[in-house]
Amino acid sequence: MGSVENEKKKDRLPSEATKILQSLASGWDDIIDPNALQVIRVKGAMTNQVFQIKWPTRTERSRKVLVRIYGEGVDIFFDRENEIRTFEFMSKMGRGPRLLGRFSNGRIEEFIHARTLSAADLRDPETSALIATKMKEFHNLDMPGPKTVLLWDRLRNYLSVAKRMSSTEEARDFGLNLIEEELSFLENALSSDHLTGFCHNDLQYGNIMIDEETSYITIIDYEYACYNPIAYDIANHFCEMAADYHTETPHLMDYSKYPGYDERKRFLRVYLSCSGKEPSDSELEHLIQEVEKYTLANHLFWGLWGLISELVNEIDFNYKEYARQRFQQYWLRKPELLGFSTSSPIRANST
Numbered sequence: 001m002g003s004v005e006n007e008k009k010k011d012r013l014p015s016e017a018t019k020i021l022q023s024l025a026s027g028w029d030d031i032i033d034p035n036a037l038q039v040i041r042v043k044g045a046m047t048n049q050v051f052q053i054k055w056p057t058r059t060e061r062s063r064k065v066l067v068r069i070y071g072e073g074v075d076i077f078f079d080r081e082n083e084i085r086t087f088e089f090m091s092k093m094g095r096g097p098r099l100l101g102r103f104s105n106g107r108i109e110e111f112i113h114a115r116t117l118s119a120a121d122l123r124d125p126e127t128s129a130l131i132a133t134k135m136k137e138f139h140n141l142d143m144p145g146p147k148t149v150l151l152w153d154r155l156r157n158y159l160s161v162a163k164r165m166s167s168t169e170e171a172r173d174f175g176l177n178l179i180e181e182e183l184s185f186l187e188n189a190l191s192s193d194h195l196t197g198f199c200h201n202d203l204q205y206g207n208i209m210i211d212e213e214t215s216y217i218t219i220i221d222y223e224y225a226c227y228n229p230i231a232y233d234i235a236n237h238f239c240e241m242a243a244d245y246h247t248e249t250p251h252l253m254d255y256s257k258y259p260g261y262d263e264r265k266r267f268l269r270v271y272l273s274c275s276g277k278e279p280s281d282s283e284l285e286h287l288i289q290e291v292e293k294y295t296l297a298n299h300l301f302w303g304l305w306g307l308i309s310e311l312v313n314e315i316d317f318n319y320k321e322y323a324r325q326r327f328q329q330y331w332l333r334k335p336e337l338l339g340f341s342t343s344s345p346i347r348a349n350s351t
Contacts (some may be wrong), residue, residue, distance in 0.1 A: 059258075076158075083225070094294045097111070121210075131267075154301070174323065186300070199225065204243060231290040233294070303323045307319070
């Protein structure tokens, strides 16, 4: 009975949120009863709890909004106030869902009448070209506030937290004592020549929506958004093609699905062409190589994220095994991408 009661608690909205929802609905003349709200939990979220709220209406189309309840302990990963400022900016600019209300541990957002992409959608050439165009548009945003690259500071902060929270055995198994040196090495190897822009930093398929009638793409969920090297953001998107979070084993990555050279080249040609002129072969090849190198920073970022998440997040996801795979990819790809041969300290999972 205890687990059932816990699940019910998880699906219960804070009273503060319910009051705002009822107040919103009272202002809509097509709602039959503002108090008759239906709460549907949205699956696939790994940081927050997300709920779709529906009301019966006098018309055929129901009224819907989204309620996002911020995950506990996730302030370790990003600055919530920065994320809210980004959301409000995107809302005012008409580039994302409108902000309808805020409460102490979450917010209420406009429901976008569009479909969230699936893992397979990322491989569709037409959809991929739309994403490349939208990504370039995102990178060109002139976001208020400092335009400082946060990648390396975040990675060092994550490492510090992971070391502090992990047991001695976990720290050894995941090679945490080696990562400080790896971060310094990577920063020196990657930071000499890169373009920066406002990056999403978590462009997995669940954070991209498409209007099937107009093919309009909307990028959502800005928790990790900040200024970073654009190659890092693109590398993150490519790495996400190895993931499918809607399977029986959502934590398992399939790196055979990482996009091949031609697929990456096609995406980046569209991306660079958005500036109004066709990229030269050398310009295109340079970005292809930069993106590949930044996959290494991605693997360390999400590996550390997974280790910390295992300890602070209650969402049903095998974060530790996810972390193991990301670290393994780092050590596997580093010699090929940077020419340094090192043996992996990561032990394969015996289970």
